[in-house]
Amino acid sequence: PGSEELRPEAEAACPVARRRSTPGRKRWQELLALALAGQVGARGVWLGPPLNLFAYSQISSLVRRAALTQNDNHCNYEKTHNFKVHTFRGPHWCEYCANFMWGLIAQGVRCSDCGLNVHKQCSKHVPNDCQPDLKRIKKVYCCDLTTLVKAHNTQRPMVVDMCIREIEGREISNPDERLEAVHEVLMLLPPAHYETLRYLMIHLKKVTLNEKENFMNAENLGIVFGPTLMRPPEESTLATLNDMRYQKLIVQILIENEDVLF
Incomplete structure (x- = not known):
């Protein structure tokens, strides 16, 4: 020694x-x-x-x-430990002071995010260096944000990146490219559907010409006719609510550009 x-x-x-x-x-x-x-x-x-x-x-x-x-692989976000009183089975030592945990029940506390076991008194002195373990993180929603990103070693929740990539890959910003994409879809319609839609859009375009009297512009008509013309294939209330914004937008584009698209 x-x-x-x-x-x-x-x-x-x-x-x-x-x-x-x-x-x-x-x-x-x-x-x-x-x-x-x-x-x-x-x-x-x-x-x-x-x-x-x-x-x-x-x-x-x-x-x-x-x-x-x-461990340098985790994001450098500071996170406090989520300590909860815990009863340990068998002998345990505090992982902060390395002293024995005495007692039969509620000998100390355990971090529910990373599993760190310490005395209740020591928990007040443990630094904010919690590194959550994926085995302990059972959910994505209703979960502490810092806990989630540190567990997945990301700067943001993965579900946010996935949703934004999917949306940006579909919502075309260039007006000309958007019209071209809508026209290509219209060409895929059966002849009867195409002709019915074309005739309806011509009529709705005429309605917008009297906007001062009827207060029905292309956007308002899109709100009215969108859910009817763009009804989702599955009868789901949630799907209908999620698609409502896009239903309105498509019908509005069809009305405003009726002379180009048909």
Whole structure:
């Protein structure tokens, strides 16, 4: 124990020294392997019999904490731990101070996002370095935003990126390209459907010419006729509500550009 070669390992095992300067993950793994074999140091200094289960649990906790700290793959968003009172089965050690958790029930608290186990008193001093575990995150909606992005290692929730990509890939901004796309779809209609739609749009275009008297412009007519002409194939109230904005927009485009599209 007095050897100079043992001092780095002894300092690493000390909670205070660990908080001041945390070694790398690889170094902690080496320490754990040597400790389980009962020896530490380049010269193979024997420290006694192999560690028992209690000591192994303590060192494992320290290793896990060091690994979380050294994990650079997560986004650098600061997140507080979501501690809740927990009853541990069997002996447990605090992963902050490395001291034993005494008692039979409610011995400490556990972070429901990353699984960190600490004393209730220690939870007040744990830094805001929670790294959520995907195994513990069971939902996307009604979930803390920071917890979600750190668990998936993203800057934003993936569902936001997916929805925006899908929408932007469909809502064409260039007016000429939009008209061309609508015209291509119209050409796919059966002749009877095409002729009926063409005749109706000619009539509605005439209605808009009297907007001052009837207050029915192309947008208002799109609101009225959109749900009827653009009804979704499945009878779903939710689908109808989601599509209402686009139904109105398409009918409005058909009316305003009736002379070009038909």
